[in-house]
Amino acid sequence: MSVLAIISTKNGAATKAGLEAASYAAAWARAQGSEAIAIAAGPLSNAEALGATGVARILHHAEEVTDSGQWAKLATAASESVGAISVVASHDPFGRAVAPRVAVRLTAGLVAGVTELPENGTVRKNVFSGKAMADVDVSTSKSVYTITPNAFGITSDGSGATTEVFSAELGVAKEVVKGFEAASADGQVPLPEAELVVSAGRGLKGPENWGIVEELAQSLGATTACSRPVSDIGWRPHHEHVGQTGITIRPNLYIAAGISGAIQHLAGVNQSKVIVVVNTDPEAPFFKAADYGIVGDAFEVLPKLTAAIKALDS
Amino acid sequence: MQYIVNPYDEWYALVRAIELKEKNGGTVTTITVGDAGCDPIIRKALAIGADDAVRIDALPTDAMQVAQLIAEHARSGGYDIILCGKETIDHNGAVVPAMVAEMLDCGFISNATQLDVDGGQATLKREAAGGEEIMEVQCPFVLSAAKGMAEQRIPNMRGIMSARTKPLTVESAESTPSTTISQFTLPPEKGACKMIDAERPEELIRLLREEAKAI
Numbered sequence A: 001m002s003v004l005a006i007i008s009t010k011n012g013a014a015t016k017a018g019l020e021a022a023s024y025a026a027a028w029a030r031a032q033g034s035e036a037i038a039i040a041a042g043p044l045s046n047a048e049a050l051g052a053t054g055v056a057r058i059l060h061h062a063e064e065v066t067d068s069g070q071w072a073k074l075a076t077a078a079s080e081s082v083g084a085i086s087v088v089a090s091h092d093p094f095g096r097a098v099a100p101r102v103a104v105r106l107t108a109g110l111v112a113g114v115t116e117l118p119e120n121g122t123v124r125k126n127v128f129s130g131k132a133m134a135d136v137d138v139s140t141s142k143s144v145y146t147i148t149p150n151a152f153g154i155t156s157d158g159s160g161a162t163t164e165v166f167s168a169e170l171g172v173a174k175e176v177v178k179g180f181e182a183a184s185a186d187g188q189v190p191l192p193e194a195e196l197v198v199s200a201g202r203g204l205k206g207p208e209n210w211g212i213v214e215e216l217a218q219s220l221g222a223t224t225a226c227s228r229p230v231s232d233i234g235w236r237p238h239h240e241h242v243g244q245t246g247i248t249i250r251p252n253l254y255i256a257a258g259i260s261g262a263i264q265h266l267a268g269v270n271q272s273k274v275i276v277v278v279n280t281d282p283e284a285p286f287f288k289a290a291d292y293g294i295v296g297d298a299f300e301v302l303p304k305l306t307a308a309i310k311a312l313d314s
Numbered sequence B: 001m002q003y004i005v006n007p008y009d010e011w012y013a014l015v016r017a018i019e020l021k022e023k024n025g026g027t028v029t030t031i032t033v034g035d036a037g038c039d040p041i042i043r044k045a046l047a048i049g050a051d052d053a054v055r056i057d058a059l060p061t062d063a064m065q066v067a068q069l070i071a072e073h074a075r076s077g078g079y080d081i082i083l084c085g086k087e088t089i090d091h092n093g094a095v096v097p098a099m100v101a102e103m104l105d106c107g108f109i110s111n112a113t114q115l116d117v118d119g120g121q122a123t124l125k126r127e128a129a130g131g132e133e134i135m136e137v138q139c140p141f142v143l144s145a146a147k148g149m150a151e152q153r154i155p156n157m158r159g160i161m162s163a164r165t166k167p168l169t170v171e172s173a174e175s176t177p178s179t180t181i182s183q184f185t186l187p188p189e190k191g192a193c194k195m196i197d198a199e200r201p202e203e204l205i206r207l208l209r210e211e212a213k214a215i
């Protein structure tokens, strides 16, 4: 009767999404009077942070695993060895590749993108890109959940975990990683992980005007994003495109300048904690989804915001 | 209500499949789990350029059930590549592709942005934190397609005409879902937007720090 958390690692440490999955598993295990166990593979420099999420034990597979089928075999073996009734993973590309395979192996019902702890066998998840929530009942005896990033937070006051060596028969890898291409060399936090985002749209009129957007982002330590038409016409790189057909983000702060707030754009950003909109048109739909708004010309307002932030820091 | 083809499936997965067929030969089959109400959108996929279509006549209620029905058909189909969209834009589950891969015991590449095939070997790029990973995998395999894989194609008149006579096979199947949605709710309303004078943007910065605690 325990809960197993699948922990992804990056550069030899558990990822933020992995720590969130562990925190979720620990909170849910506590609510049921059982214990949470984490499974991780490869170098793990922040085992302490993982223990602080409240998991009682860390099962550690010495070698890194990159193949999703092998990872599923590892997690399934761990789940069976600890008698887990539930398996928890992050709702990011890693979790979405591994957790469904685990669900198949365990014949467990899977709920993807949950945002809250389960209650009486029902769990809440986001649907329609956060425009609504659905309560889902699981009818199988075991369950698998993937946790929406930034929805649950990381616990850091747990009492620490014991680490045990764990191994399993993983078979051969079918997916082979041949290389990595960095999206940008400018040292920005990648969009899906960014806590602060400054975004701009067609209202900026041309790619030559993005300096004021980049300066504001720099002053905040934020990552830059853009609306779809802007990346389609090549003003900005494709990896900056947020929205229904781009990246979905959930930062602490999203500043949107010269973006009208079309429903397809909102679908990717409306789960941000705080939204600021700068637009010349007081009727722009984006103001309805915003927490703070300035009706004004981005060409004047953005440099003033940058100056105000610099003044604050000095 | 008018349903559409899920954009990730249509713009990226389907179009790339058709491009590969145009380059390397072969055929493109679409598969849909759903009732006869899906037929118009299946015809659209045929109009864009798929060769034939299969519809599994069942109401899709959960990812595991849909994956089972797709995998069951695929087992006997001899497909080299199963291309899916990275997620549906309604339920945002994004888990069917990996389930199908597990059921068929084959490799899976998620959020793929590029795909090239040479013989039985595929080279892909996929989204990863801070950039893209270059991946290799042997056929058969499953992928989920993200932006970058292809460009949307608008069906032309010839495509629309020929789609009417392309084969659409309906298969019946039994399956039981393992999860059910008991209710939908709306998120709590946003409070009114606080407007700040464009002449005093420093006021916004103060509010972001002191009130919203966002910076």
Ligand SMILES: Cc1cc2nc3c(=O)[nH]c(=O)nc-3n(C[C@H](O)[C@H](O)[C@H](O)COP(=O)(O)OP(=O)(O)OC[C@H]3O[C@@H](n4cnc5c(N)ncnc54)[C@H](O)[C@@H]3O)c2cc1C
Pocket: A200, A201, A202, A203, A204, A226, A227, A228, A229, A230, A241, A242, A243, A244, A245, A246, A257, A258, A259, A260, A261, A262, A263, A264, A265, A268, A278, A279, A280, A281, A284, A296, A297, A298, A299, B007
């Ligand atoms: C199936 C589908 C999927 C889509 N997916 C996405 C998606 O993922 N992401 C996305 O963004 N869009 C998406 N779109 C497109 C979307 O519908 C909108 O067309 C798009 O978001 C508009 O981009 P925009 O706000 O930059 O431009 P516009 O709508 O042209 O808005 C520009 C805004 O800038 C304001 N403005 C002008 N000058 C200034 C100035 N000097 N200072 C301040 N403000 C100014 C204007 O008042 C206006 O509100 C999708 C559309 C479809 C049909």
